[in-house]
Amino acid sequence: MKNKFLILLILVAMGCLNVMRVSAQKTTGKLVYSVATDGYVNVRQAPTAKSKVIGVLATGRKGAALLSSKGTWWKVRVDNVTGYVNSKYVQLSSKPVAVKNLPEFYYELLATCQSMKEVNDFFYNCPDVLDGSPVYLDYENGKKVYKICMSCHATRRAAEEACKETNNLFGYELSKVWATKGLAECVYLPMTPAEEYAIPLTPGE
Numbered sequence: 001m002k003n004k005f006l007i008l009l010i011l012v013a014m015g016c017l018n019v020m021r022v023s024a025q026k027t028t029g030k031l032v033y034s035v036a037t038d039g040y041v042n043v044r045q046a047p048t049a050k051s052k053v054i055g056v057l058a059t060g061r062k063g064a065a066l067l068s069s070k071g072t073w074w075k076v077r078v079d080n081v082t083g084y085v086n087s088k089y090v091q092l093s094s095k096p097v098a099v100k101n102l103p104e105f106y107y108e109l110l111a112t113c114q115s116m117k118e119v120n121d122f123f124y125n126c127p128d129v130l131d132g133s134p135v136y137l138d139y140e141n142g143k144k145v146y147k148i149c150m151s152c153h154a155t156r157r158a159a160e161e162a163c164k165e166t167n168n169l170f171g172y173e174l175s176k177v178w179a180t181k182g183l184a185e186c187v188y189l190p191m192t193p194a195e196e197y198a199i200p201l202t203p204g205e
Contacts (some may be wrong), residue, residue: 002146037099057076059183061185073086104179106180113145114143119188
């Protein structure tokens with residue numbers, strides 16, 4: 001009887017291992033991508049909707065590494081942070097998931113750089129108040145460019161008002177509006193004046 005029980009335990013254990021291997025095989029090479037129709041999913045510090053936002057997954061853009069997929073909240077790593085996303089708004093995939101009819105967003109654009117060296121030069125020379133402005137990838141005439149942005153808005157009018165305030169503050173035309181379909185792809189998050197990593201901009205920030 002004891003031998004039969006031991007054999008049963010061994011078979012169950014082997015079955016569990018096989019399930020784990022299959023699960024690992026299915027997720028190999030895949031990332032967590034946003035499928036939120038409003039353009040992005042917040043990455044939170046803890047697995048609750050009331051927790052602090054520490055990162056962002058933009059729909060149609062880069063994905064996050066999956067660390068755990070138990071329950072409603074998936075643990076992921078993206079950019080410089082490890083946090084949680086609501087599984088209702090993400091999907092495990094080998095490439096970004098196409099979502100139709102994404103909203104248009106309007107960024108307060110500070111500078112367009114041709115290389116990351118130019119980006120570094122900008123932050124080296126800019127006033128402290130501009131430190132921490134995220135950098136986004138774009139294409140102009142088929143070539144990569146890097147756009148440094150200070151804020152993001154849901155309407156053009158709000159973005160224009162933000163640009164007006166910034167330009168009045170500096171006394172010249174520093175910022176202008178940059179419109180995108182869905183959130184732009186963030187490629188660099190500099191340190192803020194508070195010596196914390198910035199997070200990608202979302203409307204209203």
